[in-house]
Amino acid sequence: MSDDDDTDKTYGQTVAEPLSRAIGERYLTYALSTIMHRALPDARDGLKPVHRRILWAMRRLRLTPTGGFLKSAKIAGDTMGDFHPHGDLAIYDAMARLAQDFNMRYPLVDGQGNFGNIDGDNPAASRYTEARITALTEALLEGIDETAVDFRPNYDGRLEEPVVLPAAYPNLLANGSSGIAVGMATNIPPHNLDELIQGCQLLLKNPEASIADLVSVIPGPDFPTGGVLVEPKETILQSYETGRGAFRTRAKWELEDLGRGTWQIVVTEIPFQVAKSKLIEKLAELIQLKKVPLLADVRDESAEDVRIVLEPRARNVDPEVLMGTLFRNSDLETRFSMNMNVLIDGRVPKVCSLKEVLRAFLDHRRQVLRRRSEHRVEKIDHRLEVLEGFIIAYLNLDRVIDIIRYDDEPKAALMRETWGRSFPRALSEKDYVSPAPGEGELTEVQAEAILNMRLRSLRRLEEIELRQERDALMEERAGLADLLASDVLQWARIGEELEDIRKKYGKGTENGRRRTTFAEAGEVEDVPYEAMIEREPITVICSKMGWIRAMKGHVDLSVEQKFKDGDGPRFAFHAETTDRLLLLAENGRFYTLLGANLPGGRGMGEPVRLMVDLPNDTGINDLILFKPGAKYLLASSAGDGFIVPAEELLAQTKAGKQVLTVKDGVKTAVCVPVAGDSVAVVGENRKLLVFPLAELPEMARGKGVRLQKYKDGGLSDAITFTLTEGLSWKDPAGRTRLETDLTEWQGARAAAGKMAPRGFPRDNRFN
Template identity: 80%
Template sequence: MSDKAAPPKIEPVEVSEPLSRAIGERYLTYALSTIMHRALPDARDGLKPVHRRILYAMRELRLSATSAFRKSAKISGDVMGNYHPHGDAAIYDAMARLAQDFNVRYPLVDGQGNFGNIDGDNPAASRYTEARLTAIAETLMEGLAENAVDFRPNYDGTLEEPVVMPAAFPNLLANGSSGIAVGMATNIPPHNLDELIQGCHAMLRNPQITTAELVDLIPGPDFPTGGIMVEPRDVILEAYETGRGSFRTRAKWQVEDLGRGTWQIVVTEIPYQVAKSKLIEKLAELIQTKKIPLLADVRDESAEDIRIVLEPRAKTVEPEVLMGTLFKNSDLETRFSLNMNVLIDGKVPKVCSLKEVLRAFLDHRRDVLRRRSLHRMEKIDHRLEILEGFIITFLNLDRVIDIIRYDADPKSALMRESWGKSHTRATSEKDYRSPPEGEGELTEVQAEAILNMRLRSLRKLEEMELIAERDALTLERAGLVDLLESDRLQWKQIGVELEAVRKQFGKGTRLGDRRTAFADAGVIEDVPFEAMIEREPITVICSKMGWIRAMKGHVDLTAEQKYKDGDGPRFAFHAETTDKILLVAANGRFYTLIGANLPGGRGMGEPVRLMVDLPNDAEIVSLAVFKPGEKLLVASSAGDGFIVPGEEVLAQTRAGKQVLTVRDGVTTAVVTVARGDHVAVVGENRKVLVFPLSELPEMARGKGVRLQKYKDGGLSDAITFTLADGLSWKDPAGRTRHEPDLTEWLGPRAGAGKMAPRGFPRDNKFA
């Protein structure tokens, strides 16, 4: 049997607490973890924990901007194993984004291999790509070895990681950030580094600077994909003052002359975070659905640079009109929402203004400067202490050699020796005498440094060099003392350091020039649909089953047409491709069709229900060409109706517009153009009533008012006419009958009316 004692038995403990408190505490813990350790960036260095750990791990792997590349799998593996205990795929995705120059204004990772592209394609697997730090990323970490920031234990306590980076430039605004936490989110656009540093200089000169003065130096975001910002300055200023707003950005385009009066538009820059492939798919869809009739074709001729070619349908099209329409209907114009929600001091989430974010950065730089200065002073003090020992050694070289050679404990002997004057060297061990007891002049550090000195260094210990180094360090230390005691000198030094970064990465360098331009949005006029379509005559034919087609030209409406088995003619009329066609359903909804979008006349056409959201059980009551300025009389089978302006019934979507309100069992019975001064209605009981048109209200939608009263049945038909001209119809024999005097049927609205005159159509229809 083993001598080891059995482990103590642990009794389970049951804890009872209210469900609301248990869930609340755990959810709060999760929310705080998400906010502070995942989603929101730190205002000081602009990094989230995963990005900070990636950069630090790459630094620990010595992947500087001039070193060789290392496999991305190695980097993501080290980050996961040492600092970030999450999935390697998430870590690699975060690292890959830092290398994408179309996503990050100043890339922090230099990638080699397929790191994705602006089309939206994903990076290659981590085993195929390699990476190292960029030069600007190294400036973010300058001072890590000089106690510039605090360190904390990693997740398992075996290593340490920085709480925040020293950040030599305002990375939060330079590269932007986005993230979604619990109950809050952040979305910060990238900016131009040169302009940001100018803004920092202005704040150093005038701490009370206004946001308006800052916006003069930092006019707006600077996106890595360029584009043109068309947001007014007052809107940008308000967004920077409040920390919330949006920026409207358009693609950059130009007209390319093809000769003989023809031209095409070439798009060379697209808005930020728009995938080029999806943009082209959307443009192709607009062409296919004929929503932008001015556009004939789109081609992607991009190589390393973006080149999207847009062909107009005709050379008479105005380029500005075409682009204005595309800006409204595609991602050639987008809005970037600003939500400057960041962690202040890495602890408190807050929506900050532009000035507050720059102030948080500058305060951080001041803290870094102080800590680096104190660290440098400690190094100088240590070196000065050693230099004093070396100078003493140089002045008393023979005595030092004697002690090291003959004393049993040379370190203690060196510390006990009085070094007030030079000593002569002993010629043998018997000539060596132990130093007298007393207070020594060498410290333990100095004695240790002397003992660790190589023999070959003795001949280099020249007094002038040692004294010169000591004087230089003493002078440097005095400067550091002055720096730590003077706020003015500290801010001046911060300005000098920022200027050095500006010279390296600012205007005139590969990364420094502004990419996003500014322009006035102008007024995009609503182009009439007729102006975007070639005007051609068509004949619209719709069958009883709702199959619709548009034949070219104005064909004879009485000519026989082909229909599917069991189907037949219902509507046929002449129109033009520029016309809007109103379709009225029995459920009271009005739908709008475009003549140019109707299927061609070959074959049987297409079901109209594929073009609009017309229910299967709703019959088509009316199909006619819309004419601006006309008013319509609409009435239900229950005998209720009203006058509606034609512009009010136009629908902008497939879902149509509900105009006539009908209840169960009631349908739309009449839709006719309102002309003249009187209304004639006839019920299923063959009673006719004539009343003034002015008695009907004009409404945009609703049930309407009673037109005629019925004991049984409902409304059969209604028509508007001029009373002085009388009323005409065709009798059952096909002859036209005219009734000039309608006095017998005149009455107030909502009356019962009188029986129709002899010869009135048997179907109770006026026409």
């Protein structure tokens, strides 16, 4: 029973199968379709199906580099209707990318109109733009009419499309490619065509050449937008050996002297695939947020070329330090991740090394050369057969004319006639065998050609020209036969063809010169953020509701300040713009603020919750100045605590840093600087405990250890002091009281302690 019969039996019926198998089969089909026909380029011509179909459709529309332009809508429509039924917008976007000189190192489409720009603007609608192919596209298509590649039916079987293009140069590496398939992706950077051809020539001379030898002539990518490649050579070599890696690229900049000691930085090239407008926005954001205080202003003065002007904050700023900071904080430095995942022979996806990709291209070129040569031999054989018939006709011209004039079936009569040989066989039997069926008989092809001759061709000179043409064709055929029989000659011919491409589009041309230069990274040492800020005195004021501001200068702290209705003062201290402030929340998390970033003191300030990610239901416990080398006693209301270095309190993000671990219902109670050799702790039960500071551990984060034991309530306050100097506090009358004999309250850590002495503050706090 045939498959068709089986199909007819099950048509319209419900077929039961496991869900896992049904989904698996269908997903596998989808995955293979995405990998083979959409996302991954072919290693031979470097094109995905959509790009190949666009170029083939443009070839069928007779668009040439020197001819006229055609509406992009017509090109996209023909491509969609004949070869790629996936939507004209997707086709037009793919075609527009082929025309963008900031995306394609060697554009394959010559666009007229708005095809987008480096700022990230989209191309105009397809009805407004026009296009034609470029000379390099012609090189990709060269030989396609000479059966150089296989063809397959299009999606509806009406037409045929090429499986792959002949590709006279390694387009995969020249223009690069990117795509995301199912379970795999590809991202290949563009390279310099001149260097790629040098690499191919190296492989032709020495097939065993190493990748290190290839990297000596192909040192790295050549991006269309230029830039400076600062990746170490060892890393580049490793990337080309494995097919995976990354290339670190920086913007190209120069110092422009404005006279009188002033200067500015001009960026003339930006990294590949960075939208200039978004880059400008990012730089402006850095200025607004004061993340790069050395930078005062940024302007985009670009026209046809890129010109981004960066103004320093002061003339004494080090340009190298400024650019180093910008490289770390913006897209003036990017990493291009390489993943050379390509289709080998159009069927097998594989992550290839540089040598494997070039080898795949050269093997393809050899196949194209053989097929073109075989096609040419067939054409020559056919022409030689016709020429032999022509010369027989010339030597027997009267008889030929008589047959044509009087015979009812001249074609059959010509083929029946026995003619004398017109010339000795110039080719050997192995090179050329006459297709004539018998000695002196004309073949059907010869008879047809004779009948189709024009009368004006019956000249003596024509016979001479035909004999010359015959001799030239015989010589050409002999050369092709030698070529097909010799691997050495084939590789030599491929080398000659590549050299012709190199002369036309190599480094000797404007478009062929290398754009991306090389340099060492020249890492700038991390400069402390404070060092980039102009040091000025400020007065920090924070209200009870968390509104913070910084007044210029050191204002008298006793002077009353204005606050919003229902709000009042809480923290006020002198600082400098270079200082870092540590904000401690009730949840045990520390946040870092910079004095230079605080809002000005003319108004009421701004809520600190807008500057850090402080939850709305979490209050502020303390606000202190960061002092390098200092240590703090940190404790919770449950009576647990530890010693923490100040450096461990700094947070790098707005989200802050969790230092003190607290449970639900427990809050941060104490954060005091460590000074002395003892700790005094007082609970809400007014019991006081004094124990040695050495009993507390030093930690970076955590819950800590028990400071004092409580039956009810929790910790109220804690302080560190020198035992020999005694413990002081202010009594309810405002007088300072000093207690030097603390023997009664001394004990071990985690003890309950004893009732505080008479006159101890009613709020249970030491200060």
